[in-house]
Amino acid sequence: MKDITITTKRQLTEIKIWIACFVFTFLLNLASIIIYKTEFKELYTQLLWVFILSIAIYGLLLVLRLLFALIKKTFFKKKG
Amino acid sequence: MNTDLLTRRDFIKNVGILSGGGLVLSSFPFFQSNANEKNLIEGQKARLAIIGTGSRGLYHINHLLKIKHAEIVALCDIYQPHLDNAAALCPKAKQYKNYHEAIADKNVDGILIAAPLHEHAPITIAGLKAGKHVFCEKAMARTIEQCKEMYDVYKESGKVLYIGLQRLFDPKYLKAMELIHQGEIGEVVDIRNFWYRNNDWRRPVPEPSLEKQINWRLYRESSGGLMTELGAHQLQMGTWLYKSLPDYITGFGDIIFWKDGREVFDSVSVIYHYPNGLRMTFESIISNKHYGMDEQILGNKGTLELSQGLLYKEEPKPAPGIQQLINQIEHNIFDNVSFAGPSWVPETASTTKGEPILDHIKTHDGSNTTGAADDGSLELVSSFCTAVITGKSMPMLVEEAYYSSILALLGNKAMEEKRVLEFPQEYVIPYL
Numbered sequence: 001m002k003d004i005t006i007t008t009k010r011q012l013t014e015i016k017i018w019i020a021c022f023v024f025t026f027l028l029n030l031a032s033i034i035i036y037k038t039e040f041k042e043l044y045t046q047l048l049w050v051f052i053l054s055i056a057i058y059g060l061l062l063v064l065r066l067l068f069a070l071i072k073k074t075f076f077k078k079k080g
Numbered sequence: 081m082n083t084d085l086l087t088r089r090d091f092i093k094n095v096g097i098l099s100g101g102g103l104v105l106s107s108f109p110f111f112q113s114n115a116n117e118k119n120l121i122e123g124q125k126a127r128l129a130i131i132g133t134g135s136r137g138l139y140h141i142n143h144l145l146k147i148k149h150a151e152i153v154a155l156c157d158i159y160q161p162h163l164d165n166a167a168a169l170c171p172k173a174k175q176y177k178n179y180h181e182a183i184a185d186k187n188v189d190g191i192l193i194a195a196p197l198h199e200h201a202p203i204t205i206a207g208l209k210a211g212k213h214v215f216c217e218k219a220m221a222r223t224i225e226q227c228k229e230m231y232d233v234y235k236e237s238g239k240v241l242y243i244g245l246q247r248l249f250d251p252k253y254l255k256a257m258e259l260i261h262q263g264e265i266g267e268v269v270d271i272r273n274f275w276y277r278n279n280d281w282r283r284p285v286p287e288p289s290l291e292k293q294i295n296w297r298l299y300r301e302s303s304g305g306l307m308t309e310l311g312a313h314q315l316q317m318g319t320w321l322y323k324s325l326p327d328y329i330t331g332f333g334d335i336i337f338w339k340d341g342r343e344v345f346d347s348v349s350v351i352y353h354y355p356n357g358l359r360m361t362f363e364s365i366i367s368n369k370h371y372g373m374d375e376q377i378l379g380n381k382g383t384l385e386l387s388q389g390l391l392y393k394e395e396p397k398p399a400p401g402i403q404q405l406i407n408q409i410e411h412n413i414f415d416n417v418s419f420a421g422p423s424w425v426p427e428t429a430s431t432t433k434g435e436p437i438l439d440h441i442k443t444h445d446g447s448n449t450t451g452a453a454d455d456g457s458l459e460l461v462s463s464f465c466t467a468v469i470t471g472k473s474m475p476m477l478v479e480e481a482y483y484s485s486i487l488a489l490l491g492n493k494a495m496e497e498k499r500v501l502e503f504p505q506e507y508v509i510p511y512l
Contacts, residue, residue, distance in 0.1 A: 029401065032401035032405040033401040036401040038398060038400055042401055045400070046402050046403075049400070049402050053402070
């Protein structure tokens with residue numbers, strides 16, 4: 001069985017993507033506080049939700065990226 | 081360990097009204113047994129005679145043994161096994177079979193009565209007239225006439241009288257009253273009291289001749305049944321909260337399940353109507369315990385369940401914004417698009433979780449027929465011992481007990497006569 005190697009560069013890219021997801025979710029929390037007129041202390045009281053949601057979004061993005069990579073690989077193979 | 085002082089300190093801390101709680105401080109007996117009393121009673125003991133050493137008497141004895149400023153010097157009961165049980169806990173106490181002799185004992189400063197209901201008035205009156213301070217279990221007496229006589233003798237005697245209404249000493253009830261007075265539930269629109277159990281209320285009897293003595297709760301001569309044994313506790317809510325008396329009382333009571341020769345109702349439902357249109361209800365059944373017991377105060381902005389110490393707002397606090405957003409996205413994706421909604425949906429009870437009104441709430445389900453732990457009874461008895469030493473009566477306590485007993489007894493009268501009663505003006509006392 002072939003080992004899958006995740007390079008340092010790839011690891012850093014993935015961390016950056018998750019951080020982007022976390023920032024996005026944090027802003028989403030801020031937006032929902034404004035939209036639903038709830039308390040601003042939810043910026044820190046709801047951090048667990050924000051964290052879980054950021055993981056979910058990251059996971060969704062990962063699936064989409066894998067799918068895209070698979071299609072791209074298949075397409076290039078056919079062309080080659 | 082000084083249980084009394086620790087309890088008081090914890091109590092005040094728990095209720096959270098040490099400062100700025102003028103309303104509560106001036107309204108409730110617990111706080112009126114003032115802080116200076118600690119110095120006044122230092123090193124002194126209230127020497128007590130326990131009259132009635134059955135299960136409730138033992139419950140009080142167990143509390144008294146924890147109170148530093150209490151000393152049990154005499155025990156009295158006509159039933160030897162009960163006397164023996166108490167003597168095992170208090171071996172130094174003198175034993176009596178006749179309450180007159182126990183009252184006459186020169187070493188006795190105060191008496192604690194845990195005898196059957198029909199004995200409350202004669203023993204209390206004898207005690208007060210003999211110059212002793214008296215603690216009497218609730219309800220005050222078997223008849224409204226006896227309640228009035230007890231009250232009059234108490235006022236004439238200048239002695240201390242305590243009646244076992246422990247809710248006046250229960251932190252969650254005090255906190256609830258504070259919240260109500262602060263308008264937390266808006267305008268109070270109703271009081272619902274209920275107490276459900278599923279047991280026959282019988283005690284084992286060693287021989288048939290002792291049936292009425294041991295199972296006194298089941299016979300009208302000695303008991304007011306569910307109204308005086310359970311209702312008297314909860315009916316106090318009416319005067320405590322509404323600060324007025326009902327003008328009309330009606331209800332129905334029957335023996336529906338425990339048809340075992342008892343005379344008192346095993347199912348009661350009573351309505352108290354107040355002059356401003358408000359009502360208070362009391363319902364009790366002892367053949368189903370599903371709903372347990374509670375006192376529910378309904379306001380236009382919220383509901384308080386007093387025995388649970390829970391507050392339910394009519395408009396509950398919304399969920400955090402992020403959760404609302406997720407819910408909305410979820411509904412938009414997964415909910416079916418309806419072309420026509422149902423014309424009627426059942427208005428089932430709110431499933432909102434209640435907010436505890438105190439940090440450390442101690443509750444009980446009301447099923448214990450002797451007495452629950454941490455329900456204010458220890459504080460009540462401790463306060464009585466302090467009062468025996470200082471000779472200072474507790475404002476409000478006797479008056480609240482008087483009216484709760486009168487309301488319980490009038491409820492019985494209304495049910496027995498199957499009619500609507502007017503509150504008898506001759507039993508109004510200078511209170512409220």
